[in-house]
Amino acid sequence: MSLFSLLINGGLSAVGAVICYRLILTYIPIFIQRKMYGNDQSKTSNDPVPEPMGVICAAVYLIVMFIFIPVPFFEWVGSETEFPYAKLLAILSGLISISTAILLGFADDMLDLRWRHKLLFPTLSSLPLLMVYYVSGNSTTVMIPGLLRHLIHPFFDLPISVNISFVYYIFMGMVIVFCTNAINILAGVNGLESGQSLVISISVIIFNVVQLIRVDSQYWHHLISLYFLLPFTACTAILFHFNKYPSRVFVGDTFCYWSGMTLAVVSILGHFSKTLMVFFIPQTFNFIYSLPQLFHFVPCPRHRMPKYDGKSDTVSMSKAIFKKSELKSLGKLSLFIFNLVGLLEKREFEKDGEIWIEINNLTIINLVLKFSGPMHESRLNQVLMGIQISCSILAFFIRFYLASLFYDVVN
Amino acid sequence: MSLFSLLINGGLSAVGAVICYRLILTYIPIFIQRKMYGNDQSKTSNDPVPEPMGVICAAVYLIVMFIFIPVPFFEWVGSETEFPYAKLLAILSGLISISTAILLGFADDMLDLRWRHKLLFPTLSSLPLLMVYYVSGNSTTVMIPGLLRHLIHPFFDLPISVNISFVYYIFMGMVIVFCTNAINILAGVNGLESGQSLVISISVIIFNVVQLIRVDSQYWHHLISLYFLLPFTACTAILFHFNKYPSRVFVGDTFCYWSGMTLAVVSILGHFSKTLMVFFIPQTFNFIYSLPQLFHFVPCPRHRMPKYDGKSDTVSMSKAIFKKSELKSLGKLSLFIFNLVGLLEKREFEKDGEIWIEINNLTIINLVLKFSGPMHESRLNQVLMGIQISCSILAFFIRFYLASLFYDVVN
Numbered sequence: 077m078s079l080f081s082l083l084i085n086g087g088l089s090a091v092g093a094v095i096c097y098r099l100i101l102t103y104i105p106i107f108i109q110r111k112m113y114g115n116d117q118s119k120t121s122n123d124p125v126p127e128p129m130g131v132i133c134a135a136v137y138l139i140v141m142f143i144f145i146p147v148p149f150f151e152w153v154g155s156e157t158e159f160p161y162a163k164l165l166a167i168l169s170g171l172i173s174i175s176t177a178i179l180l181g182f183a184d185d186m187l188d189l190r191w192r193h194k195l196l197f198p199t200l201s202s203l204p205l206l207m208v209y210y211v212s213g214n215s216t217t218v219m220i221p222g223l224l225r226h227l228i229h230p231f232f233d234l235p236i237s238v239n240i241s242f243v244y245y246i247f248m249g250m251v252i253v254f255c256t257n258a259i260n261i262l263a264g265v266n267g268l269e270s271g272q273s274l275v276i277s278i279s280v281i282i283f284n285v286v287q288l289i290r291v292d293s294q295y296w297h298h299l300i301s302l303y304f305l306l307p308f309t310a311c312t313a314i315l316f317h318f319n320k321y322p323s324r325v326f327v328g329d330t331f332c333y334w335s336g337m338t339l340a341v342v343s344i345l346g347h348f349s350k351t352l353m354v355f356f357i358p359q360t361f362n363f364i365y366s367l368p369q370l371f372h373f374v375p376c377p378r379h380r381m382p383k384y385d386g387k388s389d390t391v392s393m394s395k396a397i398f399k400k401s402e403l404k405s406l407g408k409l410s411l412f413i414f415n416l417v418g419l420l421e422k423r424e425f426e427k428d429g430e431i432w433i434e435i436n437n438l439t440i441i442n443l444v445l446k447f448s449g450p451m452h453e454s455r456l457n458q459v460l461m462g463i464q465i466s467c468s469i470l471a472f473f474i475r476f477y478l479a480s481l482f483y484d485v486v487n
Numbered sequence: 488m489s490l491f492s493l494l495i496n497g498g499l500s501a502v503g504a505v506i507c508y509r510l511i512l513t514y515i516p517i518f519i520q521r522k523m524y525g526n527d528q529s530k531t532s533n534d535p536v537p538e539p540m541g542v543i544c545a546a547v548y549l550i551v552m553f554i555f556i557p558v559p560f561f562e563w564v565g566s567e568t569e570f571p572y573a574k575l576l577a578i579l580s581g582l583i584s585i586s587t588a589i590l591l592g593f594a595d596d597m598l599d600l601r602w603r604h605k606l607l608f609p610t611l612s613s614l615p616l617l618m619v620y621y622v623s624g625n626s627t628t629v630m631i632p633g634l635l636r637h638l639i640h641p642f643f644d645l646p647i648s649v650n651i652s653f654v655y656y657i658f659m660g661m662v663i664v665f666c667t668n669a670i671n672i673l674a675g676v677n678g679l680e681s682g683q684s685l686v687i688s689i690s691v692i693i694f695n696v697v698q699l700i701r702v703d704s705q706y707w708h709h710l711i712s713l714y715f716l717l718p719f720t721a722c723t724a725i726l727f728h729f730n731k732y733p734s735r736v737f738v739g740d741t742f743c744y745w746s747g748m749t750l751a752v753v754s755i756l757g758h759f760s761k762t763l764m765v766f767f768i769p770q771t772f773n774f775i776y777s778l779p780q781l782f783h784f785v786p787c788p789r790h791r792m793p794k795y796d797g798k799s800d801t802v803s804m805s806k807a808i809f810k811k812s813e814l815k816s817l818g819k820l821s822l823f824i825f826n827l828v829g830l831l832e833k834r835e836f837e838k839d840g841e842i843w844i845e846i847n848n849l850t851i852i853n854l855v856l857k858f859s860g861p862m863h864e865s866r867l868n869q870v871l872m873g874i875q876i877s878c879s880i881l882a883f884f885i886r887f888y889l890a891s892l893f894y895d896v897v898n
Binding site: 103106107110111112131135138139142143145146149152159161162164165168169171172175176178179180182183186187188196197200201203204207208211 | 514517518521522523542546549550553554556557560563570572573575576579580582583586587589590591593594597598599607608611612614615618619622
């Protein structure tokens, strides 16, 4: 029966992809006519690129989900058993978070919302999801690594697992806020937003399928994740087709929030939020690396995307230039650490009697360009996709091999 | 306990209203800067009026609802009883329909969607709601009027009630599609969209309170309606303050879809969709009266709002002029009927050897102006609000007095 649901879900996803393809073509001229477009900073031409096209794919995604929702419950009709309320609740609470994330993203594209509103809204819109997690009696227990237990055993007897209760809810809330913003922060290269989302969602799908085959007890958790992810992957693949170099459309914040929230939602409903964070290693690294500029410990220019050179048609790392006196102490410390571990291109020079500092902007994109030197934009995206895929492979290694070394029981 | 929830809901609504007020003031310049505005056709000045401000109030509404959702379930925590899944499902499925209606409205404001998309999306987004209605074992039984039963009794024995099953679902689906579009069609005068929604929502609130006191058995149905409507009314009241003559903001399609969907949702969750339609009499009349132009049986100009006269600062009915040969047979028939019952201003004249017809545009607004003659825009809105309030009073009369004459048992 669940195979039947999966087949229907896959079929609807395929139809959704076709509709996405046609609707994007339909709406490209409408976006331009309504002045909803951006200009590609890394091209010599100045053609308008429709933005945010993510809203079209997100709308198709929602429609596919609405049509699909009743399907997994067909087997209940006419049966004598009680309706599986908790399962429907899980799907609906996930959809609420996703649809409000889409709304938030679209509003952000249109209105440039403030940061505090952008952090507040996803936090609040995930309340129904966390509440459903709570009332469904889902576990907030985490395993303690066997290795750690054995090491500490002579002094102290650690249990196999501990219930961290509300701390787990705070963790899940943070996963949601982090994911909704993580894709948005790692952006600025043709095909990057949609590409990274595609790699992560396909990785999660592989993980779900492996778990469906391996672990009987978590059947529903990985099934529900697939229900959400197959249509998402289908719609995103089409979007990537239009968004990859040279971009015919931009995805917008709408896509970034939609994609981040969808991945966060499935990880919570599927009970693999910790595993998801391993798939998000590049985004996490980029976020931590960006922190000094995001929190303005280090001066941050308005745009941090790579610098385009029209002559050679390549991009190189973009730089921030500021007076040394502008640097706060936390900024000094973080630059010192980044410099120490070789993650910083830094130059000091004197001008008008003051000492100025020039550093690369603190994003993983500029970091790649620091090591590689200037390269073509499409090549840069390939490198970034390569990093993302490597991290997915690493994630599988950590999840399936390393974890079994550290834990006594691993699912 | 439910009184406690209502108090919290009322408190949150009040806070929501204050936040709406401040956010609208904050976002007025941002909307204008982002070129999101309209021009008021019925004013001599050409100042930009920010639009769609409904999206700000809708976002506040969603946040209030997210914060409120856990409240009615506090009493369950620590109790031994099973969690009231069906109640949470009802709230979440309603919120999904509402949040996607807001998204649809906002997309329509930004992109001018096509009619078929505007009809398809609310239909599909209401599927979860109807599904929850189904699995919660809610009744699809309608009462048969006692009078009818007595009249037919000598020939045929009618039951007291019949289960019309899936026909009832089709009816509810139509209520949703009708309501989401009804407010949008009755528009074009300062304060009209927000004003009519305010009158209907306050009427429904009064109806809910009366039923809470009168009928014990439907306690939850009217309670859940209040949970949704108190914050809606609070946010809409603030929007009305800015939208009434002279409009400082326009509400946009975002508001019309949000408001229509919210009213439809509460009527379905609260089991009073038939009663709601009585509150929608002006909208229903306007819809039927508009049909010949909406379906282009009669030529329809791009805008049908009243004509503004700058000298006298009044509005008068706007007209459609077309060749008699353009009129289709269904158009001829409908104009003949409207003329017969005195609902049409019609003039025929000859020009360039052809017969031309001039009629008033078929909206209830132009109909009021046909009977009253030109009047000031704020006066016109007062008249329309008067009609809406009269219909609410009529609705109470029908619901509580007439119904008890026709039916044996009325709740």
